[in-house]
Amino acid sequence: MVFTHHYCAKCASEQIRRNGHSGGRAKYQCKACGHQGYFQPASVEKARQYSQVDQLLVERNSLWSIVRTRGMVRNTIAKRVKKVLRPAPASV
Ligand SMILES: [Zn+2]
Structure with missing residues (x-):
């Protein structure tokens, strides 16, 4: 089984959660700093x-x-x- 780890682009925290999607790409929100962004394509x-x-x-x-x-x-x-x-x- 393959696990992928995602990190916040701003603070590199692992405490991120999915926050909907836009344009076919999943978005995330960092619980640590509140930054919102896209997962890396x-x-x-x-x-x-x-x-x-x-x-x-x-x-x-x-x-x-x-x-x-x-x-x-x-x-x-x-x-x-x-x-x-x-x-x-x-x-x-
Ligand atoms: Zn963050």
Whole structure:
């Protein structure tokens, strides 16, 4: 089972609760400081995860070690291999 932790963007407190939604995105309210905001969208988290995987690929970690440590699907990382480690185009 995967748990995600959300923190207040203003005070980094974990004491937040859902506070409705707007534009298809869930909003939260911090009980500690009263700050209201949106949960971080999934695409930002995914971009951060991809950049970590790209860095691991550049450091020449094996595909299976990245699968094991990051908990990602092998095919997703195989696609990143093609993008990140693409050979430079041959100059004529
Ligand atoms: Zn707060």
